[in-house]
Amino acid sequence: MQIVKKTFDWAGRVLDEPASFAGVEFHDEVYFNGTMFRQGADFTGAVFHQKVWFEACRFSQKADFSDAVFYETVEFRDASFDDLTMKESTFYKDAWFRGSKFNATANLEKALFHAEAGFGQSVFAGRTDFSLCLFEGNAGFDNAEFVDEASFDNAVFIGKAWFDGAKFTTVPSFDRARFENGATFENTTFPEDTSPVAAQLSELAARLTG
Numbered sequence: 001m002q003i004v005k006k007t008f009d010w011a012g013r014v015l016d017e018p019a020s021f022a023g024v025e026f027h028d029e030v031y032f033n034g035t036m037f038r039q040g041a042d043f044t045g046a047v048f049h050q051k052v053w054f055e056a057c058r059f060s061q062k063a064d065f066s067d068a069v070f071y072e073t074v075e076f077r078d079a080s081f082d083d084l085t086m087k088e089s090t091f092y093k094d095a096w097f098r099g100s101k102f103n104a105t106a107n108l109e110k111a112l113f114h115a116e117a118g119f120g121q122s123v124f125a126g127r128t129d130f131s132l133c134l135f136e137g138n139a140g141f142d143n144a145e146f147v148d149e150a151s152f153d154n155a156v157f158i159g160k161a162w163f164d165g166a167k168f169t170t171v172p173s174f175d176r177a178r179f180e181n182g183a184t185f186e187n188t189t190f191p192e193d194t195s196p197v198a199a200q201l202s203e204l205a206a207r208l209t210g
Contacts, residue, residue, distance in 0.1 A: 152177045163188050
């Protein structure tokens, strides 16, 4: 495993070759804000001990953060992903994705969010998978837009969950999802032919918050 013990600053760079940080362990702060990854980025198994900035990054092709571990806050606000995989990644502090765009597949299956998870105002243009995720802190999906299939199957929300103002263009799936501390779906929109799903979620929200 490669170990980086000092501050790592590649903010604003334009990377024309595939970027590989697989298995790298970063001991100090990491700056990728504004960086353009034109040929994909591999962060599988990477470990971040301090705060990480990926704000306004542009990930062309595949960005793979599978099994990555973030011990401090990570900022992905206003980032753009062509094809994102964060399967089984772990976030011990806040994870902020607010305003990000997921242009193709967004696979976050089995990701663990031990603190706040913020996906508000994000756009998920492709198939989105939050199945089997654990949200221990509050989870915000307010005003997010889901254009393609979205799965929250078997996800566990221990903190409060917000889907207020979210828009689902296709049928979302919350099969066996658990909301242990309340969830709100105020002004959430669903396709007309998914009225049973909307009714089910409205009933769930009323029961949890009543």
